[in-house]
Amino acid sequence: MNRIFALARIIFLNGLRRNAVWGLCLFALMFEVFGMLFMDFFGRDLGRVISDFQFSIMWIAGMLFILFYAIQAIAWDDDHRAIDSILARPISRTEYVLGTMLGLTILLLCFEALLGITAYIQILWVQPRAGDAYFPIFSTAHYWITWFGLQFILIALLSVAMLISSAIRGAFPVMLMTLAYTLICSGLPVVRESLKQKANEASQSLEQLLQGLNMIFPDYAMLDFKDSVVSLDSLESIMGMPVWMPFSLVGLYIVVIIFLTCFIYQRRDIL
């Protein structure tokens, strides 16, 4: 465990040294603050638009972090030989996977926490000024549950990037595959929905196949609680399922992906 935490600490501190990470953080903060200038176009939807905008910025920033920094940090090819120097030390490949994943997760969470707190303060500042007509409801509890939902999505994507990196050499191919994975996760529910309208036998077997694929490419919209931030209705009534269910499902998914990653790293020839 000490080696895992030690590696996580190295990855975390290394990330803090990167100007790219700070630059991304700064740009995301600027977008969060200056994006408010466009809110004049909205009247009755003001509260919802502000919170949707802030969470979308956090999501974009998280995706950029994963695609352009995290993948670079975990890739192994001729240009990225950090893995060699780390595995030359007395650390197993499983510990390497867990330590890297932990370090990048903590870095991502710190980055997102900064954005989340800034967005929260902005919303608290705007709400009394907008008045009840334009911003009647804001739920702090739902805001932070939505934030946690977003972090679960990003950590799942990070774990998938780690899995792809275990199998494929090179940062750019891993980035493309991670992007393709995200698009499949977005598109699959749309295809399933359109098939539900047909009732023939062929489409039933196709529906079962798609259901199976949905287990591999989950629908992350189940962790999107943005609509609840400006509503006092319970999350269960908004989502149509208990709140613990999507978190547990994605949490287990992350664990399975990490297991698979460790398995592949144990068997792959890195050099």
Place this chain on the structure above:
Amino acid sequence: MRMQRLAYIIIPLLVVGMYVQLFYTQEKQQSVKEVRLMPTMPTQVFQVIGHTYMQQMLADMLFIKVAVFYGGGNDIEASVDEMANHFVTMNKLNPKMIDFYYRTEAALADKGDDYTNITNKILEVGLKALPDQVPIPYFEGFNYYYYLDEPVKAAELLRLASTYDEKYQWLGHLASTLLAKGGSIRAGLTWLKGMYGSMKDGEEKERYAADIQEFEKAMVVQVALERYASKSGGSYPEKLSDLVPEELRMLPKFSEKFYLDYQPPHLYLKVKDKRRPKS
């Protein structure tokens, strides 16, 4: 040596000067260029994007784009198709955006029967997505009554709106008024006043204010008809000029947009040119 140093200063300054000049020339040309709304993404693309974390923000961005175009003094008539496509896209991306339904009603409903029907389909989605927002059935009912001449459907929607909350029960009364004999003008006037109150944009408010004035003139004639009927034991005059001079000093003059249609005992205020020709 000295010439070389001067060249290092003058040449970059010249290049910067040319760039600034060209920039302002290009700006002037762009301001006279015809501005049209760019077409929206293909259906399949926004269906996939519409399932990502950013769907609400994309809808908000499209809303801002349409709002800037609409309020920018551009040729709306030339871009109505693109505007309609944008509204349909926004509706699919985020059916829970309230401001969007107000904007659709204000910008699209009066552009022709096809666009009124598109607006009503969008409002139907809003009825399901936002079941506690009274303006949505109110707008849809208004469209059926005012643009599509379907008072029965309009009354159904008003009755639906009246069930949302106790304070909207008066909408049920408006529905009954709409269907009652002689109630069309009264209902229309009440409805227009409601639409006037719900709009924020100055130009839209002016449009409804002008229509309200015409309906108020028609109400004067309606009231005169009812007075005539009550005095003559329930019978109505054959033509409106029979009301002059006992019930009315003179028949009011209406703008080019409206005309009175009297089919005893019913009086209607009809619109000659309130929208684009039917497609």
